[in-house]
Structures are given as C-alpha cells and as structure tokens.
Amino acid sequence: MVHSWRDTIPVSDEQALVRDSIRDICSEFDAAYWREHDEAESYPQEFVDLLGEHGWLGILIPEEYGGAGMGTPEVAVMMEEIAANGGGFSAAQAIHGGIYNSTPLVKYADEDLKAELLPKVARGDVAIQSMGLTEPNAGSDSTSIETRAEKDGDEYVVNGQKIWISRVDATDYLLLLARTTPRDEVEKRTQGISMFLVDIEDAYAQDALEIEQIPKTVSGFVHSYEMWFTDLRVPADRLIGEEGNGFYQILDGLNEERLAIAAECVGLGEVALECGIEYANEREVFGNAIGSNQAIQHPLADAYTEVLAAKQLLYGAADTIDQLSQKETGAMANAAKYRAAEAAFDAADAAVQTHGGFGVAREYDVERYFREARLTRIVPITQQLVLNYISENVLGMPRSY
Numbered sequence: 001m002v003h004s005w006r007d008t009i010p011v012s013d014e015q016a017l018v019r020d021s022i023r024d025i026c027s028e029f030d031a032a033y034w035r036e037h038d039e040a041e042s043y044p045q046e047f048v049d050l051l052g053e054h055g056w057l058g059i060l061i062p063e064e065y066g067g068a069g070m071g072t073p074e075v076a077v078m079m080e081e082i083a084a085n086g087g088g089f090s091a092a093q094a095i096h097g098g099i100y101n102s103t104p105l106v107k108y109a110d111e112d113l114k115a116e117l118l119p120k121v122a123r124g125d126v127a128i129q130s131m132g133l134t135e136p137n138a139g140s141d142s143t144s145i146e147t148r149a150e151k152d153g154d155e156y157v158v159n160g161q162k163i164w165i166s167r168v169d170a171t172d173y174l175l176l177l178a179r180t181t182p183r184d185e186v187e188k189r190t191q192g193i194s195m196f197l198v199d200i201e202d203a204y205a206q207d208a209l210e211i212e213q214i215p216k217t218v219s220g221f222v223h224s225y226e227m228w229f230t231d232l233r234v235p236a237d238r239l240i241g242e243e244g245n246g247f248y249q250i251l252d253g254l255n256e257e258r259l260a261i262a263a264e265c266v267g268l269g270e271v272a273l274e275c276g277i278e279y280a281n282e283r284e285v286f287g288n289a290i291g292s293n294q295a296i297q298h299p300l301a302d303a304y305t306e307v308l309a310a311k312q313l314l315y316g317a318a319d320t321i322d323q324l325s326q327k328e329t330g331a332m333a334n335a336a337k338y339r340a341a342e343a344a345f346d347a348a349d350a351a352v353q354t355h356g357g358f359g360v361a362r363e364y365d366v367e368r369y370f371r372e373a374r375l376t377r378i379v380p381i382t383q384q385l386v387l388n389y390i391s392e393n394v395l396g397m398p399r400s401y
C-alpha cells in the first residue's frame with residue numbers, strides 16, 4: 001500500500017518505530033481478512049494475539065510492569081495505522097479497551113494488584129477489554145447510572161444493568177462503574193460512583209451475570225452486550241481507587257483516550273480515501289478514468305484536506321499534552337475527536353460515491369468504512385455532546401443541563 005500522501009506530518013523516532021512495527025503486523029491481515037470477520041461477525045483474535053506478541057497491548061503500561069511505557073503520541077500512531085492499513089475503525093476498536101482500561105489501574109490500583117495483573121495484560125495473556133458505564137437510562141447523561149454496589153463485610157454486592165458494553169466476549173475482566181451512594185444522596189452527581197475490577201469468569205461461576213449480544217449493523221466483529229448483575233459479590237480489594245471517586249478517575253484519562261479515538265477516525269478517513277483514489281484511477285466510464293472528472297476528484301480532495309486538518313490537530317494536541325492544562329487539553333482533544341469523525345464521514349461518503357454501485361458491495365470495503373464512519377459520530381461520545389463541552393467549558397456559554 002502506498003503511504004506517501006499520508007506521511008506528510010513529521011513524527012518522532014519513537015513514533016516512527018511504532019508506525020513501522022504496526023504496518024508490518026497489519027500487512028499480515030489483508031482486506032479479505034477484515035471482510036470475512038465483518039461478515040461472520042467474528043472477533044479478530046489472530047490480529048489481537050499478534051499485537052500482544054509484539055508487546056503493543058502494553059503500549060501504555062509502564063516498563064516496570066513489563067509494558068512499553070509509551071504515551072499518547074505513540075498510541076495515536078498505533079491506532080491511526082491499525083485503521084489506515086485496512087482494519088478501519090472496528091479493528092482499532094477491537095483492542096481499544098484493552099489498551100485504555102489498564103490506565104486507571106496504573107494510576108489508582110493497589111501495588112499488589114498492579115504487580116499481579118499488569119505484566120500479564122502487557123504480554124496479552126490477560127485482557128481487560130471491557131468498561132461498563134452506559135445503562136438503558138444513562139448514556140450521554142452518564143452520571144444517572146443506577147447500578148448499585150453495596151458494601152457487605154469485605155465484599156461489595158452489585159445489582160443492576162448495563163447496555164452497549166463492548167468486547168465482553170473477549171475479556172477476562174470488566175472495569176465496572178457503579179453507584180456506591182445513590183445520586184440523590186450526593187452533593188454533585190459526579191460523586192458517589194465507584195470503579196471495580198470484575199472477574200468475568202468468577203461472575204459466571206457465582207451465577208450472578210447474564211449477558212445478551214445486541215444485534216447491530218456496524219463493527220460486526222466487535223460485539224456489544226447488555227449485562228445484568230444479580231447479587232454479584234466483588235471482593236473489596238477489587239475497588240479501584242477511592243470509593244465514590246470512580247467517575248473522576250474515568251475522567252482523568254479521558255482526553256488522552258479521546259485523542260486515540262480521533263486517531264482511529266483519521267486512519268479510517270485515510271483508508272477510505274485510499275480505496276476511493278484507487279478506484280477513481282482504475283475505473284473507466286465513457287472511455288476515461290472516472291478520476292479525471294473533477295466531480296470525482298474534488299470530494300476526495302476536499303475530504304483529504306479535512307483528514308489532514310484533523311490529523312494536524314490530533315498530533316499537535318498529542319505532542320503538547322504534557323505542557324497543557326487539563327482544560328486546554330480538553331479543548332484540543334474534543335475538537336480533534338469532532339473534526340476527525342466529520343473528516344472520516346466525508347472521506348467514506350466520497351469513497352462510496354466514487355465506487356458507484358460498488359460503493360454498497362461488500363467486496364469493495366468502502367461500505368464498511370461508511371458504516372463505521374457513521375458510528376464515529378455517536379461513540380464513545382456523540383458529536384452533540386462534544387459541541388456541548390466546547391460551548392460550555394471552552395467558549396464559556398451557559399450549561400443546558
């Protein structure tokens with residue numbers, strides 16, 4: 001695959017190392033691999049295992065726990081490359097949780113738990129792929145969660161329901177957010193939520209967990225689930241961080257994670273453009289390559305400028321994240337996610353249109369990229385909620401809720 005127009009933004013030596021390694025790994029998984037997994041709705045375990053073998057699932061885990069000890073600028077490259085080399089947003093999503101769910105553990109878990117678990121996560125032997133926050137009545141309004149965790153001796157007893165929780169079929173542990181104090185008993189709605197590490201096998205053994213896969217039209221090989229907890233007993237030493245502080249602990253790494261999502265969107269936009277450009281150059285209609293028509297060229301070129309702008313914003317934010325305040329990073333990370341999702345959508349849309357009828361044929365992949373690009377406007381946070389954040393926290397307008 002030719003990458004020259006993608007490689008215009010300079011990267012550090014460390015980023016170049018990540019880029020080369022991920023490109024190498026991705027070259028073993030061709031378009032047919034991703035297409036087959038999308039059609040069969042089967043998790044790309046071979047791909048995830050190979051990333052694990054090369055140590056990339058531990059990219060954010062400190063070296064003292066066997067990880068690569070890298071940061072946001074390197075994760076951005078990793079996620080962009082996974083998406084851009086044919087995997088699209090879904091391939092990046094297949095491992096996204098596995099990378100980010102360990103960061104609250106690094107920051108907040110007890111030393112014993114970190115020493116026990118993190119080296120295994122870094123090696124790919126243990127997966128913490130799932131994070132459970134969303135509930136039927138708490139999506140954008142996430143502090144409305146009602147799942148309860150009540151202390152009983154040296155255990156917590158969990159009851160409640162979660163929805164849209166991804167990769168439950170591919171994880172050993174779930175990072176669960178549950179209320180330890182009901183919403184009407186706390187001063188601020190962000191208080192009273194706690195974070196737990198739930199052992200999935202143990203939850204089944206207790207007969208305290210039921211799950212049901214949600215049939216959906218996008219990211220076929222990354223499954224999402226509804227989950228029901230009935231008197232699930234979680235040892236008190238699996239409370240991560242401080243009781244009642246779990247929502248703040250999740251917010252802590254949110255900007256970094258949002259930049260990774262932006263990188264996945266940029267990579268998705270790039271792979272869609274590559275497909276569009278290739279087809280525009282190959283397909284002849286009325287005796288000419290369709291790419292010689294400006295009605296075909298311009299939407300692709302226009303989307304390229306959007307992808308490039310989003311990429312510039314993303315890497316600028318990733319490079320300066322250590323020098324900026326939380327608020328400044330929040331502005332850039334949210335702006336990057338917003339612009340990158342819009343760029344991915346426009347790139348995928350242009351690629352579909354370029355393919356004419358084949359734009360909706362599975363064989364040409366752009367239909368999958370288009371479905372994925374639509375999803376990036378909704379997850380992990382909707383574009384409207386990103387704009388709410390920017391309006392209220394960056395531009396200083398009044399809160400609507």
Ligand SMILES: Cc1cc2nc3c(=O)[nH]c(=O)nc-3n(C[C@H](O)[C@H](O)[C@H](O)COP(=O)(O)OP(=O)(O)OC[C@H]3O[C@@H](n4cnc5c(N)ncnc54)[C@H](O)[C@@H]3O)c2cc1C
Nearest residue numbers: 131132133134139140141164165166224380381382384385
């Ligand atoms: C494929 C997939 C995977 C997911 N994986 C996970 C996961 O692993 N873990 C997890 O916890 N969650 C997960 N989610 C849930 C996801 O984070 C939520 O779907 C998302 O936050 C939106 O919440 P909602 O679906 O309840 O929409 P709602 O909150 O019901 O919103 C519906 C619409 O109203 C708009 N809206 C609501 N309030 C406002 C407002 N004040 N101003 C403007 N617009 C507003 C929203 O933007 C949206 O367009 C996943 C979702 C999907 C689809």
